[in-house]
Amino acid sequence: MVEKNGKPESIPRQLVFRALKATLKGIFFYFLYFILWTMFLAPLALIVPNLQGIAETFLAVYILLMVIGEFTHGTIFQYFFDAAKALFIIGYLLLSLKGGIVSLTYQEIILTVDLRLFLMFATLLSLLGLSKSVLQAINYLTQKTEHATI
Amino acid sequence: MKTSIRMIGIATTFLWIFLISFFISAVYSVKDLHFNMSEPQMGVNQNNEVYFSLPITITNNGFYSIGSFMISTKILDENGFQIAENSTVVPVIRKGENTTAFHTVMVNISDLLQNSQVNYLVNDSEFLVKAAIGMSIAQIIPVQVATNLTVPWGAPFYNLTFGTPQYSDFNTTHCITTIPISFENHAFFDLNGTIQIKMYNDSDLLVGSGETTFEVPQHSPYNGIVEFYVSTTDLTETGYLEVYFLTPLLDYGPLVVSYG
Numbered sequence: 001m002v003e004k005n006g007k008p009e010s011i012p013r014q015l016v017f018r019a020l021k022a023t024l025k026g027i028f029f030y031f032l033y034f035i036l037w038t039m040f041l042a043p044l045a046l047i048v049p050n051l052q053g054i055a056e057t058f059l060a061v062y063i064l065l066m067v068i069g070e071f072t073h074g075t076i077f078q079y080f081f082d083a084a085k086a087l088f089i090i091g092y093l094l095l096s097l098k099g100g101i102v103s104l105t106y107q108e109i110i111l112t113v114d115l116r117l118f119l120m121f122a123t124l125l126s127l128l129g130l131s132k133s134v135l136q137a138i139n140y141l142t143q144k145t146e147h148a149t150i
Numbered sequence: 151m152k153t154s155i156r157m158i159g160i161a162t163t164f165l166w167i168f169l170i171s172f173f174i175s176a177v178y179s180v181k182d183l184h185f186n187m188s189e190p191q192m193g194v195n196q197n198n199e200v201y202f203s204l205p206i207t208i209t210n211n212g213f214y215s216i217g218s219f220m221i222s223t224k225i226l227d228e229n230g231f232q233i234a235e236n237s238t239v240v241p242v243i244r245k246g247e248n249t250t251a252f253h254t255v256m257v258n259i260s261d262l263l264q265n266s267q268v269n270y271l272v273n274d275s276e277f278l279v280k281a282a283i284g285m286s287i288a289q290i291i292p293v294q295v296a297t298n299l300t301v302p303w304g305a306p307f308y309n310l311t312f313g314t315p316q317y318s319d320f321n322t323t324h325c326i327t328t329i330p331i332s333f334e335n336h337a338f339f340d341l342n343g344t345i346q347i348k349m350y351n352d353s354d355l356l357v358g359s360g361e362t363t364f365e366v367p368q369h370s371p372y373n374g375i376v377e378f379y380v381s382t383t384d385l386t387e388t389g390y391l392e393v394y395f396l397t398p399l400l401d402y403g404p405l406v407v408s409y410g
Contacts, residue, residue, distance in 0.1 A: 040174045043181070114292040118173055125165050132158045139151050
């Protein structure tokens with residue numbers, strides 16, 4: 001039982017609420033991806049081989065981590081999954097963008113795009129997200145310790 | 151601490167939205183970038199170099215300016231010998247602007263014929279053209295498109311053949327020598343100029359020389375003769391000819407051909 005607004009909240013009700021929230025978040029993210037894909041990224045898929053596969057794998061793992069994070073809300077594990085999400089973004093970007101220099105070959109034509117600057121900013125933002133998760137975890141533990149002391 | 155964490159979260163979200171929307175709009179604006187290549191111009195400059203000039207009009211209707219627009223061309227022969235190289239750079243193409251750049255490549259035909267390992271005067275061949283177009287989308291994201299093309303080289307004096315010298319008496323000391331010449335002009339340009347022939351005997355002594363003018367349109371055969379007087383006392387059954395080709399586009403020689 002968990003106290004909420006002075007009233008106890010049952011665990012099944014809590015789980016249903018979290019599942020609903022996670023589902024809605026997942027649908028929202030997939031909808032956002034769907035709009036981005038159909039409006040902007042679909043024409044690029046003709047040039048970049050396996051772009052859809054790369055984007056969908058990323059989205060699937062991201063949504064999975066987000067859903068697990070949502071289920072573990074209110075526990076220390078929530079911050080673990082947030083940190084995992086930030087690390088996953090860094091790793092996935094580094095691997096899928098091959099260090100920032102992307103080269104594509106179509107017949108006799110070689111297209112080279114230098115995305116190192118974009119990658120640098122994306123990595124820095126992910127590190128900011130990681131630091132936020134670490135700070136949240138510290139804050140959570142501090143509050144828990146304070147409650148235990150009182 | 152909660153406020154700081156919340157501020158980091160808000161800042162991160164805004165920066166992510168800004169980064170992703172900037173990146174997508176920058177990539178998307180490439181579709182509003184139009185290239186229009188006009189008819190290439192070809193000619194001969196003051197240094198007797200053949201030039202190819204390609205006018206390119208770039209229309210930037212995208213959301214951002216384009217930086218460091220560059221076209222580069224490198225022409226190599228089959229053995230990797232560099233025949234020509236040039237780059238054309240436009241520092242900035244602002245959004246909504248039209249810019250015309252002339253990409254010019256100059257080839258010194260005389261240098262090509264004299265310095266390369268293959269005799270391109272008489273042999274058809276293929277040249278490798280390495281072309282690249284580069285630019286910085288939104289002056290931040292560098293993009294390059296490169297390709298390799300093979301272009302045929304047509305020899306200006308393809309299948310150059312010197313017939314057996316024919317001698318006819320002129321007087322007691324000299325005779326008239328007639329040397330038939332034939333070739334096909336496979337080059338992309340018309341040929342006109344002079345062929346000079348110096349005839350040497352087997353003791354390397356000059357026995358006579360003569361020249362003829364020619365005018366051969368591209369992809370046309372030529373059959374002609376060179377007539378000149380030679381000293382009968384110095385003439386031997388065997389020897390060699392030194393042949394010089396003098397045209398506005400190329401000077402080549404000596405090409406040594408033995409006779410007898």
